[in-house]
Amino acid sequence: MSIVLRPVYYNDDWQRWTAPQSHSLEEVRHFHRSLPNYKPTGLVKLDDLAQEIGVRAIYLKDEGSRFDLPSFKILGASWGTFRAIAFQLDLPLASELKDLKLAVKETQITLHAATDGNHGRAVARMGRWLNVPVKIRVPSGMHASTIKLIESEGAKVIVSNGSYDDAVLEAQAASHEHGGLLIQDFAFGDYQDIPQWIVDGYSTMMSEIEEQLDGQHATHVFAPVGVGSFAQAVTSFFRRQGSSTTVIGVEPDVAACLRESLECGRSTAIKTSPTIMAGLECGTVSTTAWPVLSQGLQASMTVSDYEAHQASGYLGMQGISAGPCGGSTVAALRRLSLEDKKRLGMTAESIIILPCTEGAREYDVPQEP
Structure with missing residues (x-):
């Protein structure tokens, strides 16, 4: 349960950083297409939420069923495993x-x-x-x-x-x-190579989003953090050369290792407390993620268990299967004040992407604070 509501943390230097060019996007996508029953997950338009927030459009990337698993994680695990075994056995990357x-x-x-x-x-x-x-x-x-x-x-x-x-x-x-x-x-x-390959694997989701937007420009993307690998993938993709997209990190307020690290100015391990956002309950930022997130994020936010629970319930009413981690991005967006929206550059023309990173699952329902 939440103890304190933290204000949004802002990185005023975020626009100075650009992600290095990736040469693996097509290789990753080719491999994922070889997996059983590959198909892009849905990009769902949330018109009611866009009206509530006061922006042009909000799209939710629904990862509640990826290869019949309730999460995007198979994208990274499959590519990371492939690259690790291919390296050991000297297999071509076109395998x-x-x-x-x-x-x-x-x-x-x-x-x-x-x-x-x-x-x-x-x-x-x-x-x-x-x-x-x-x-x-x-x-x-x-x-x-x-x-x-x-x-x-x-x-x-x-x-x-x-x-x-x-x-x-x-x-x-x-x-x-x-x-x-x-x-x-x-x-x-x-231990650096395999975690980086896993991050590279997540790029398939970002490539799908870009295609599904069909020429529209995403102005803001909210990224759940955990150890930071997924947020690293989001930031690396959407902060490429020539992109002005803002990326906002989201963590549980009782497991905010990135937020603590940003405030300290260095990667800092923390002691976490139990949270229904179990996939985000991590006490240390991945060493490959820290340089990217510390420079490339415009903002870092935390949300409570109750807020994540409420958000996943809202998504359920929209016909979207979402667990607490999946609802965390919606919860973060709803927590923004008018001043926060202004500082983040949100306007009536903004197009916001909310990755819903897990489908519905069992958890202990938190009490309203």
Whole structure:
């Protein structure tokens, strides 16, 4: 439950930063098209919300069903796994899923990951597609229904005695066993390449949004943070050369590691408290994400459990399946004051993108504060 409502944090130097050019967008998209039943997820226009906020249009990118999984995470987990195995086995980057599955037949690869929920299930799905073993570490206190969903993909789930950060370290240690391969969306120490490949995998969602806008220019994009990898992908894509799009980061108010880091001027680990936005309950920003987010975001916001719950309920009434993480971007937009909107450059002509990063799931309903 929220303790304090924090004001919006602003980075006044955001326009000085431009994302470096990416050369992997088409390779990533080609690979994703080779996965079973690939199709772009929907971009839903929320006319009532646009009228409420006072802007031209609001579009919600509905990731409630991506390859029949309730999250976008499979985009990063699949590309990260492909790149990691392709590197090990010297496969060409033009390879497809069938080529990867054939190549791993003669190996003893086991995939390892830590998760707050959706990333682990995505890695487990990739293991299922490749017919390789998967071991997933989860933090203590994870909802039993989430564990069952990961296990339903064929993975072995090991519950840590500690936090998400502890589970990451345990997964890293376990991956040192023979054939182990850590597929983690969090960069730390010298573990950098695979997290960056996972970030690159998320670019397919951004490419879809750009195509679905059909020539319209997104003026503002709200990005849930967590460890920062997804927000890094959003910022890297929408802050390319020549783009004036504003990106706003969104975190739970009890797990705001990016916000704390921005205020300190350096990446800073924090102690989190439980939140229904489980996928965003992370205490440390990924080392690949920090340079991008600290320079490329215009603003950072936090939302409460109750606000996220209310937002996911609102989306449900619009016919959109959304969990609390998925509702966090709507909650953040609704928290903006008139002064905040002015400072962010929101006008009657603004076009806002809200990624809904997870579908509906079980959680303990928070009480109204």
